[in-house]
Amino acid sequence: MSETLLDPAPAAASDLTYFALAATAAPSQVAAERIPRAPGELPEVLGGRYKIERLLGVGGMGAVYRARDLLREQFGDPEPYVALKTLSDDFAEYPDANALLYSEFALTARLTHPHVVRLFGFEVDVASQRAFLTLELLKGLTLDQLLSERPEGLPWAELQGIAVPLLDALSHSHQLGVLHGDLKPSNVMLAEDGLRLFDYGLGQPVEGLLPGLPRLCRNRFSAWTPRYAALELLDGAALSAPADVYAVACVLYELASGRHPFRRLSAKQAKAMQLDKVLQCPTQLPAAVWPALRTALAFDEQARCIDSAELLQAFQPRPRTRWQRWLGR
CATH class of the missing domain: 3.30.200.20 (Phosphorylase Kinase; domain 1)
Incomplete structure (x- = not known):
């Protein structure tokens, strides 16, 4: 395979990439002479360690x-x-x-x-x-494994205990300019010491951040998981924070109901069938949370006018009113 996976970069940046692989070549010779050889088989011990x-x-x-x-x-x-x-x-x-x-x-x-x-x-x-x-x-269950054990979805207290740390992790990523790019149940684990969001392999920085970082070339390689990919990604748009919001909203709906919001179809297929018109609030999700989740599930990016921090706020525990505190006594 000789085709590149990365977007074209200036020659100098490309030379620097391969310079990191040159164990013995003199720096002055790297740009002109170094041609990286194809990687060999995976050894039993990597890096001697x-x-x-x-x-x-x-x-x-x-x-x-x-x-x-x-x-x-x-x-x-x-x-x-x-x-x-x-x-x-x-x-x-x-x-x-x-x-x-x-x-x-x-x-x-x-x-x-x-x-x-x-x-x-x-x-x-x-x-x-x-x-x-x-x-x-990490040791624990991924969310897809959890869903296979809980086909009816999770009660609100349990769902909230997963949604809040997941959205907190995504919001933190977005605040620092990091887009995940492949949010789905198999990339979230309930580890022994708490939830972990992992696998940023399809992630990208927001525009203007880390400009020298290699970027995956989407024209040559498409790796979106279709049923969690926002419509604009399927139409060829660049990865964005709203696309991550759509993906995490699909995961949260699945946790609440035990089923994908759009029958495990892609956003393009679901929109053609107008499945968003019949989308209902899961029975185990509080009515007050549904408007935020419904907005995050919008097919059109312009209508998905909620960010990960706002979605987190909708799922966070609310302080009890004076009347609720009195009843609690």
């Missing part, structure tokens, strides 16, 4: 493994385990694949939030030329 133990999951572009940090183990750490993410063999063959993985690292590393997955580092294994991320090893 991380021993892969087993596969945890495979996504559209990459795979995540449980790995043992041999350095931490050497110094007596009783829990030397990390998650290790690398691009799949197909994507690793692209000449700019490592830059693509670095983009995910650069975006996620900007976020310091209790409900966003923690990344430890980005490295390139010199022998195989395979780039990889190390991140916290």
Whole structure:
């Protein structure tokens, strides 16, 4: 595969990307002579430090493994385990694949939030030329696994306990100019110590932020999960914060009712069938919250006039009135 996955960049920026992979070449020779070779097979130990133990999951572009940090183990750490993410063999063959993985690292590393997955580092294994991320090893259910166990949806108290940290994490990302790009139940985990939003592999910075960061070329590669993708994305528009809001609204509706708001169809299909006209408030969702969620589910971006912070506010617990406090006594 020789086709690029990234939007065209000035030659200087491209040279800098490949400079990071040159272990021995003199700096003055890199731009003129360095031609990155195709990555080899994934070795058993990456970076001379991380021993892969087993596969945890495979996504559209990459795979995540449980790995043992041999350095931490050497110094007596009783829990030397990390998650290790690398691009799949197909994507690793692209000449700019490592830059693509670095983009995910650069975006996620900007976020310091209790409900966003923690990344430890980005490295390139010199022998195989395979780039990889190390991140916290999470244990728990993803939301798609939870939904398979709860086909009737979640009661309000439980739903609120998931919605608030999820929306808080998304709002934090947007405030720092980071767009997720692939929000869906399988990218949210209920870990032992709280919810985590993860997998910013399709994420991008907002316009003007991190201008030198490689960007995924959408004309050559389309990776949206159709039933969570906003209509404007399916029509070829750039990723935006409102698109993330649509995706998270679909997830929240699914948690409240046990079913996708539009029969698991894409927004384009659902709009053609006018499914938004028959959309009803889930029975377990408070009526006061429905207007905000309904607005976030609008097909047209102009009508989706609510941001992640406002959606969070709608789901947050409300202080009890004086009458409610009196009844409580």
